[in-house]
Amino acid sequence: MSAHRFKLVMLLCVALGAVPAIANDLESAQNQFRTGKYKAAEAVAFAAVESGIWNERWPRLLIQCQLEQGKYAEALQTYDTAIRRYPTSMTLRLLGLEAIRFNNLSERSEEERKRFFQLLQSSPLRFASRDSLIAAGRYFVDEGEDARQVLEMFYDRVRDSNPDFLEAYIATAELALEKGDYKVAAETLAEAERIDDTDPRTSYLKARAFESSDAKVTAAALQQALELNPNHIPSLLMLAELALDRELYDDAKSSIAQVLKINPSEPDAWALQSVIAHLEGDPKREQEMRRKALSTWHENPRVDYLIGSKLSQKYRFAEGAAYQRRALEFDPDYHAANFQLAQDLLRLGNDDKGWTLAKSVAEDDPYNVVAHNLLTLHDRIKDFSILEAGDIHVRMDPEEADVYGEAVLELLTEARATLCEKYDVQPDAPIMVEIFPEQKDFAIRTFGLPGGAGYLGVCFGRVITANSPASQGERPHNWKSVLWHEFCHVVTLEKTKNRMPRWLSEGISVYEERMRNPTWGESMTPQYREMILNESLTPVSKLSSAFLSPPSALHLQFAYYESSLVIEFLIEKHGIESLKMALVSLGDGLSIDDALTRSVGSLDRLDVEFATYAREKAEAFAPDADWSREELPTETTTTELAKWVDEHPENYWGLRSLAEAWITEKQDEKALPLLEKIVELGAVTPERDGPLELLADVYQRLGRAKREREIREQVLAISSDALPSYRRLIEIATEQNEWQQVLEYSEQMLAIQPLQPFGYQHMATAAEQLKRPEKEVRPLKTLLQMDPIDPAALNFRLARAGFETGDTALAKRHVLAALEDAPRYRDAHRLLLEIVESER
Incomplete structure (x- = not known):
């Protein structure tokens, strides 16, 4: 069929109302694009555009296909042809602006931005289509205009008149995420899913909305996005970022490689490659990857912003700040880089510049939730x-x-x-x-x-x-x-x-806690024992991922403990100097694998030897206890569980479950021997409400003060925060007039909780009873700051303590304060006379 005849047929089709067939073809091609079949969608769109079908959605789709695949020159050519035909299409112009930028045409890009605004001024928005309103909103967001006004004037307006128009929800969620308003983003995306749950963008944006709050929702949403479109570039890039965060660099590279197969010029992909090169200590490759990221748009501020923000997530704040400054050289008004730089400066301790810049961002971008939060905080802490x-x-x-x-x-x-x-x-x-x-x-x-x-x-x-x-x-x-x-x-x-993996940093810190005080830091527990022996131990080389994607809070705590155990093993086997050598190597830019290999040898051998070490530690914990769970009955009565425990008298899980059941049923006499058996087996830990604390509470309720005191002393020996036991021991010692013990317990309790009056009250009383006025002064001063019921009495006691220690100035000040509150306070009058007499 000749081209002339084809056009006549098309005109006839339009005249006879055959447009639905064309619309169906467009819908099919759009679905191909949505599901990641970019080449197929491009071919259909190209044919439609070449045939001259009068529908601007065809060139729009073709440009989208070409941009997605990095065919920037072709996209610009398609745009130049289409815009002559549809000069008032704002959606088309927005796509064209992207094509112009990625053809590195900075001057034309600036002209196009101005032309877009001129078009908006000449075309009253009250008559604009929903597509044009969304395009206008995105243009103003890109220009850095007030986000709330964009929402109100464009996106909300479309949603009010077209409540089932998906693009309005997508645009709203994108804006909310950019400004850190994750709540609004999540709510908007829930509505988007109701309208259409087949668009991968919705699932991807949902993953971003929950990234900082719910790892499971994020993972599920990301999986959903990639099921809908296995070639969805933003989702693949997010997969790469998550792997990078977990220091799974091979996995990150694999996801990036998938992206580059689709778009060999994708700037975010090359930027992430630059980040990985930096973290692997390869500065030459780092800069090479950055150049590739900027190859199609030389002044793209997002490239340096992305590199810098990822480095800052790795605590490389100085390097991150340097990249943000590079981004701002390209675009001084790039809000994301300005705010990231503000946060980097604050984390580097450069408060003056950091707060000033954060304030500037908040003023320029009032919808930036994080900036607003920071400025509000600054007002509170100044x-x-x-x-x-x-x-x-x-x-x-x-x-x-x-x-x-x-x-x-x-x-x-x-x-x-x-x-x-x-x-x-x-x-x-x-x-x-x-x-x-x-x-x-x-x-x-x-x-x-x-x-x-x-x-x-x-x-x-x-x-x-x-x-x-x-x-x-x-x-x-x-x-x-x-x-x-x-x-x-x-x-x-x-x-x-700042060049160290999280597991190493956390491991050393937890280890050093234990070195400073054996009750501090993480220690072996029944749960940890089970996790080690059930092959839940993470290989040393992948320990950082255990912190970033733990299945539960218990797994996160176990990651801290395991990391500290690695440090303990390294120091015991290779010495502290080997560990310090590894730290120096990291500072010199070596990867953790290379640093450890240089200081302790083969990583494969390290994994094997450490696993053996950890298993030995686990097996040494209460070795006489029965730790099996296989036959432990579930959903059974207390009587049936008691029968099972009689048959398995040393099973830790059975003993503990039955003891807790008897306590719940207020059967302390029955719970007592079970808890004593656990202690006898040595299966005690510093955990809150663990067997040792439960046993102390049982003894208390049964009125067996001597045994309660012995057990609570054991609690103090292994726990760093045993406030309930300190409180009870203070009460018991007070009842028995053991004032030296009261004083010591009070001081130890205040080392944990210095903000409650209980410890200060008993410390002051004990010091008074022991005739040690120098020990009274501090607790009495503190109690006066805690809104006391009887300040006059406290001031009198403090005055007397001051007088007895020879501090007459302190004594006079507080005795006068006592008399100010209680003018007829006779003891205070007598003390004042003594003070005055002593000064003569």
Whole structure:
């Protein structure tokens, strides 16, 4: 058929109403594109465009196919032809702008952006199509305009008039994700799934929305996206990023290779290759990969932004900041790079520049949720106290600083002296420690968003953020253990120039906790024993992935313990010098595999020897106990379980399950021998509400104070945060007038929880009874800051203690304060007379 005859036929078809057939062809081609059959969709679209069908969706689809495959020159040619035919199409112009950029036509790109805006000005938006409104919204987002106005004027407007138009939801979710509003993104994507659950973009964006909060949802959504479209480039790139985060570089390279088969010029793929090269210590290849990422668009700011942000995720903040500055050289208004640079500076301890830049981003981009959160936090903490001891600077709530700020400085000073000497490190810049009384503030400072439950502290290098005991409820973790752990990170990150895998960093910190205090850090538990012997041990070379994708909270805790066990093994077998040699090699740019090979030998042998070491540790834990679970009955009555335990009297799981069941049924007499048997078998751990604590509670309820006291002493010997046992031991010792014991227990309790009055009250009373006024002063001063019921009495006691220690100024100040609250306080009047008399 001649071309002339073909056109006549097409015109006739249109005249006779045969458009649905063409529409069906378009829908079929669009579905091919959606499912990753880019070449097939391109062929159909090319034929339609060449045939001259009057429908701008055909050239749009063809350009999309060409852009997706990196055929940037062809995409630009298609655009140049199409835009002459459809000069008012904003959607087409937006695609053309992308094609122009990736043909490295910077001047024309600028002209096209201006032309797009001129078109918007000349075409009243109230008459615009839904496609044009979405395109206009995306244009303004790219221009850095107020995101909330974009939502209101464009995306919301389309959703209100066309509630089933998927593209409006996709655009809204993209914008929400860009601004860190994951809640809005998730809600929008739920609506998008209701409209159409076959578009891979929806699943991919859902994976991004839940990436920082729910690993299981993220994995499922990403899998769904790739089932819908195995060639979906954003999803494949996300797979590569997740593998990179887990230090599974071969897996990351495999996903990147899939992307490059589809689009050999994909800039994000080459940028991620550059990141991997950096992490593998290959600077030459790093720059080569960066050049490839910029080969089609020489001034693409996203390339350096992506490289820098991924390096910052690996705690390479100085290198990350350098890349953000490169991105800003290409585009000074690139908000993502500006804000990432602000966060990098804050994590490098450069607060002045960091906060200034964060404020600038928040003002320019008011919908940036993370920036808004940071600025709100800055307003809340600007009045924090700053305590200093040499190059250690501690920022904390003023009231908390008065209570235990001095103890914080003492601990950090000790950590600096001990750990810096041990690892041959001398930090050459101040170390900032920030302690937050509210968990949400800690999370915002650390992660940018509320959340982060389970994190007690984080170290970025020379900046530590930590939760104070006030943020952790009735039974906080031992703050000294937390700060010792985090300061150890300061030391090892300094030694390696932040170039170390997470497992190694965490392993050393947990190990050093145990070295400082045997009750600190992770230790063997029945669950850990089972995981080691059931082949749940992660190979040393893949330990970092255990931190980033744990199946449960227990698996994450086990990753900390296993990592510390690796360090213990390395030091026992090869010595501390070998470990320090590996850290130096990491700082020189070697990969962890090469660093370990150089310092301890074959990695394969290391994996085998460590597995043997771990199994021996596990088997040595309560070796006489029966640890099998195979025959343990489930969903059975207490009576039936008791019968089974009679037949298996040394089975740990049976003993524990039955003891807990009897306690639930308030049958303490029956639970008692079971818990005693567990202790006899040596299967005791510092876990909260574990067998040892349960046994102490049973003895308490049965009124057997002597045995309760013995067991609670055992709890203290292995637990770093046994506040309930400290409280009870203080009560028991008080009842028996054992004031020296009360004093010691109170001091130990306050080392864990310095923000509750109980410990201070008993410490002051014990010191008074022991006639040790010098020990009364501190607890009485602290109690006065805790909104006491009777401040006059406390002021009088403090005045008397001050007078007895010879501090008449303190004594006079507080006796006058007592009289101010209670003018007829006779004992205070008498004390004041004594003070005045002593000054004559």
